[in-house]
Amino acid sequence: MVSDAQTVPQPLPPEAVQLMTPQGAPPSALNEASERFLPYLQRLNTEAAQNIYRTMVTTRRVDQEATALQRQGQLVLWVPSSGQEGAQAGALAALAPQDWIFPTYREHAMALGRGVTPRELLLLFRGAAHSGWNAQDYRVHPYTLVLAAQALHATGYAWGVGLDQCDWTSQQRAENGEVVLACFGDGASSEGDIHESMVFAASYDAPVVFFCQNNHWAISVPFEVQSRVPIARRAAGYGFDGVTVDGNDPLATYAVTAWAAEQARSGTGPVLVEAHTYRMGAHTTADDPTKYRGRDEEQSWSALDPITRMRSYLTAQDLGDDAFFSAVDEEAEDLAAQTRQAVVSMTAETIPALDDVFAHAYAEPHPLVEAERAWHHTWEAGFAETEGENR
Amino acid sequence: MSTEKLTIAKAITAGLADELRADDKTMLLGEDIGSLGGVYRVTEGLKAEFGAQRVVDSPLAESGIIGTSIGLAMRGYRPVAEIQFDGFVFPGFNQITTQLAKMRARTAGTRQVPVTIRIPYGGGIGSVEHHSESPEALFAHTAGLRILTPSSAHDAYWLTRKGIQSQDPVIIFEPKRRYWLKGEVDRENPGAADNPFIAQVVRRGTDATVVAWGPLVPVALAAAETAAAEGRQLEVIDLRSLSPIDFDALETSLRKTGRMVVAHEAPTFGGLGGEISARLTERAFLALEAPILRVGGFHLPYPPSRVEEQYLPDLDKILDAVDRLFTY
Numbered sequence: 001m002v003s004d005a006q007t008v009p010q011p012l013p014p015e016a017v018q019l020m021t022p023q024g025a026p027p028s029a030l031n032e033a034s035e036r037f038l039p040y041l042q043r044l045n046t047e048a049a050q051n052i053y054r055t056m057v058t059t060r061r062v063d064q065e066a067t068a069l070q071r072q073g074q075l076v077l078w079v080p081s082s083g084q085e086g087a088q089a090g091a092l093a094a095l096a097p098q099d100w101i102f103p104t105y106r107e108h109a110m111a112l113g114r115g116v117t118p119r120e121l122l123l124l125f126r127g128a129a130h131s132g133w134n135a136q137d138y139r140v141h142p143y144t145l146v147l148a149a150q151a152l153h154a155t156g157y158a159w160g161v162g163l164d165q166c167d168w169t170s171q172q173r174a175e176n177g178e179v180v181l182a183c184f185g186d187g188a189s190s191e192g193d194i195h196e197s198m199v200f201a202a203s204y205d206a207p208v209v210f211f212c213q214n215n216h217w218a219i220s221v222p223f224e225v226q227s228r229v230p231i232a233r234r235a236a237g238y239g240f241d242g243v244t245v246d247g248n249d250p251l252a253t254y255a256v257t258a259w260a261a262e263q264a265r266s267g268t269g270p271v272l273v274e275a276h277t278y279r280m281g282a283h284t285t286a287d288d289p290t291k292y293r294g295r296d297e298e299q300s301w302s303a304l305d306p307i308t309r310m311r312s313y314l315t316a317q318d319l320g321d322d323a324f325f326s327a328v329d330e331e332a333e334d335l336a337a338q339t340r341q342a343v344v345s346m347t348a349e350t351i352p353a354l355d356d357v358f359a360h361a362y363a364e365p366h367p368l369v370e371a372e373r374a375w376h377h378t379w380e381a382g383f384a385e386t387e388g389e390n391r
Numbered sequence: 392m393s394t395e396k397l398t399i400a401k402a403i404t405a406g407l408a409d410e411l412r413a414d415d416k417t418m419l420l421g422e423d424i425g426s427l428g429g430v431y432r433v434t435e436g437l438k439a440e441f442g443a444q445r446v447v448d449s450p451l452a453e454s455g456i457i458g459t460s461i462g463l464a465m466r467g468y469r470p471v472a473e474i475q476f477d478g479f480v481f482p483g484f485n486q487i488t489t490q491l492a493k494m495r496a497r498t499a500g501t502r503q504v505p506v507t508i509r510i511p512y513g514g515g516i517g518s519v520e521h522h523s524e525s526p527e528a529l530f531a532h533t534a535g536l537r538i539l540t541p542s543s544a545h546d547a548y549w550l551t552r553k554g555i556q557s558q559d560p561v562i563i564f565e566p567k568r569r570y571w572l573k574g575e576v577d578r579e580n581p582g583a584a585d586n587p588f589i590a591q592v593v594r595r596g597t598d599a600t601v602v603a604w605g606p607l608v609p610v611a612l613a614a615a616e617t618a619a620a621e622g623r624q625l626e627v628i629d630l631r632s633l634s635p636i637d638f639d640a641l642e643t644s645l646r647k648t649g650r651m652v653v654a655h656e657a658p659t660f661g662g663l664g665g666e667i668s669a670r671l672t673e674r675a676f677l678a679l680e681a682p683i684l685r686v687g688g689f690h691l692p693y694p695p696s697r698v699e700e701q702y703l704p705d706l707d708k709i710l711d712a713v714d715r716l717f718t719y
Contacts, residue, residue, distance in 0.1 A: 130497035156462020196455030363558035
């Protein structure tokens with residue numbers, strides 16, 4: 001029997017759902033709030049559990065590589081996700097293939113887990129594209145850098161899903177209904193767009209799962225400045241359910257998100273999940289967390305590292321042996337090598353030209369854009385002629 | 392040719408209704424647009440005909456209206472959002488400028504967001520603060536948007552329809568003080584409105600060109616009437632599209648008259664008049680008999696309505712500018 005102090009470390013709120021001890025001990029309802037989510041774990045088969053682990057490990061390795069690439073001047077910026085892989089991989093595992101993800105800019109485990117390649121992911125951070133992937137291909141919307149703006153896009157999209165499926169039976173909904181996962185952070189929870197998206201989603205029973213990764217720091221501003229209460233409690237004010245979960249417990253995050261997606265899919269409207277997690281590194285590579293937070297806080301959260309916990313769980317449950325863990329590590333190394341190769345090999349040919357921006361600004365012909373594009377062509381051609389003369 | 396006489400407001404209603412009929416993915420959303428029919432009754436009767444799912448009384452939240460419209464458009468819907476008044480668009484400014492305008496370029500052309508935003512704008516209705524502004528230049532400055540503003544009932548009908556049909560995001564600034572202006576509307580033949588992005592010469596003249604749009608077109612026409620009585624033939628151009636701007640039509644007129652006044656309600660400083668003046672100076676410098684002059688609002692917050700008549704460009708201010716054109 002583990003004591004409360006161990007099962008629910010501060011500053012996890014007492015109502016946080018937790019199914020795995022900080023040491024990764026096998027799932028059980030560790031507090032009253034967790035009880036009703038245990039049955040959802042039965043849907044997580046061995047392959048899915050292993051996949052959560054794989055997504056976490058490979059994402060962290062890509063994250064390390066990208067940080068190094070930024071330090072070497074190969075990326076203009078990087079947004080580390082270390083520490084948040086458990087929340088992301090757990091939630092992702094709970095979604096159906098037809099579901100949509102509307103991320104912020106830190107959902108690397110969700111994007112990579114859905115199949116977005118490291119190259120596609122890093123085009124944004126290389127300064128080569130605003131979104132390196134086609135949203136439709138992975139059902140992952142482009143990263144959004146303006147805080148909380150995507151929560152409204154997710155809500156509008158889900159509103160449309162609801163309109164499309166208004167004549168569906170409950171069975172059709174359960175089998176094929178689409179759910180939209182709207183990601184945001186604790187910092188973004190202060191933005192008006194989060195409030196407005198929750199109002200609209202509730203008004204039109206939009207099948208949205210609002211998924212807040214509370215990583216406790218909005219750059220240098222602590223969560224305590226953002227909110228007096230856990231974010232999940234705000235849901236009551238909008239008239240829907242909100243649940244707080246230990247985001248560094250991938251099993252609990254899976255179970256809670258599976259429940260939330262089931263609710264949203266049924267057509268009864270939105271649900272809010274607040275995953276308490278911790279951004280182990282900087283907000284971005286432009287940030288220096290040593291200036292605003294203490295080492296002991298970082299160390300206390302390191303003890304809850306979702307990768308370590310999931311590995312302990314898989315080992316204890318006989319779901320992963322040494323061969324499996326080695327294979328995952330190898331896969332992560334391969335992906336890191338691919339990441340580096342993809343970034344350093346980006347050349348003028350692989351990076352989109354300014355001409356493409358001209359091409360995509362408008363869907364229909366626009367005389368000003370066409371005139372400026374023609375001028376730019378002439379301007380560029382002038383340099384080509386000069387270079388020819390110099391040769 | 393079958394035409395009917397409609398006010399601008401009712402012409403817009405007819406345009407919205409015909410688009411709702413033509414495409415069941417088209418939907419309207421905004422504050423009070425359903426049962427009430429909008430504060431100007433422009434959407435009157437539409438909820439009754441098309442239902443609450445397609446004519447949606449939204450929560451009172453402009454960012455929410457625009458932001459969810461973007462999501463609906465991604466899902467394949469064609470949302471037409473109403474912002475109740477010009478001065479209330481700003482809570483939605485972020486969604487319009489950082490999201491709606493840029494979504495297509497950001498996604499390398501893979502995401503269309505054919506959202507239409509209707510904004511009643513301009514002064515002259517004796518209203519209170521934030522109900523009389525002309526923020527068109529703030530949006531025209533942002534690439535990715537198209538901006539239309541009708542000045543006649545026929546154009547109001549067709550610009551509404553064409554705006555909704557566009558694959559690009561379109562803002563339609565509706566000249567609210569002209570909502571009750573009547574005109575012939577041909578619902579079958581758009582005529583020149585078939586391309587809403589070209590300017591219209593609404594009065595022919597040879598001595599000077601007056602460029603105006605939306606609420607000021609009737610003022611410019613009245614100025615031309617007065618000038619004609621005094622022996623000066625003014626050409627009046629209704630710009631209709633503020634993004635893109637039909638510089639070709641303006642250049643043609645300027646080369647003919649050699650003189651130009653641009654009149655708009657928005658403050659002169661940083662307004663579209665400056666852009667028009669600069670570009671036409673580049674394009675037709677040697678054709679100019681005088682600098683292009685601007686007549687606009689002062690660099691002031693829109694004043695209390697008891698003094699708005701002093702603030703707004705009127706017939707006298709336009710004619711004064713025309714007179715000045717002939718002193719160079």
